[in-house]
Amino acid sequence: TGDGSIMMNCQEFATIADNDIDVKVVVIRNEILGMVGQWQRLFYNHHYSQSELKGKTDLVKLAEAMGVKGYRLTKKEELETRLPEILAEKGAVLIDVVIPEEEDVLPMVPGGKRLDQMVLGYL
Template identity: 65%
Template sequence: GDGSIMMNCQEFATVADYNLDIKVVVLNNHMLGMVAQWQRMFYNHHYSHSVLRGKTDLVKLAQAMGVNGYRIDNKTTFNEELANYINSDGACLIDILIPDEENVFPMVPAGGRLDQMVLEAEQ
């Protein structure tokens, strides 16, 4: 996600220095996704320091470190664009914009057992 890529984005400089053919796909919901999901599901949408409303442009960040950067924000052309970028020569970052409140399942609540995993959001 966009939160985790900000913790190790300096590695793009290493990728560029060594001409590594690495593709990085970022699911960008402008949040620390896993933390925000917990806050949404178990703390009634009370977000604390998990919303990333900065002006960071991940495409430009990758390009500044010598790696191609692309953004996908259109569902209609998603499959075609993703395939083109994955099959392109050289390293790249693919910034895929997703809805802010997109969840990831399954997940196990804190202190829970595997047989208590949550498979979907409550409606």
């Protein structure tokens, strides 16, 4: 999930902890509503409107405050080195993966286009 969507249901970490649910939640954090920000960057000349998430919420601390272990990965190589270990842990875990804001979500369907017109990548 993205950092925008996790903020809409983060209270469920308390439910996860209370019920000992063994789930791993990976948050892709880029401090912007990913797809919306991408559209605004690509199709609206970087005119961002209500898509930037410049809050100071520490998702690792938030998860831990609700009884769920939290980890933050900030380097690409950690996806190969630390991620497998974290995923193998018993119990619920939130993994906060920090990525650059300009990282694109692909494939994507531009506004007003059909599914057969989706963008699969860039040249």
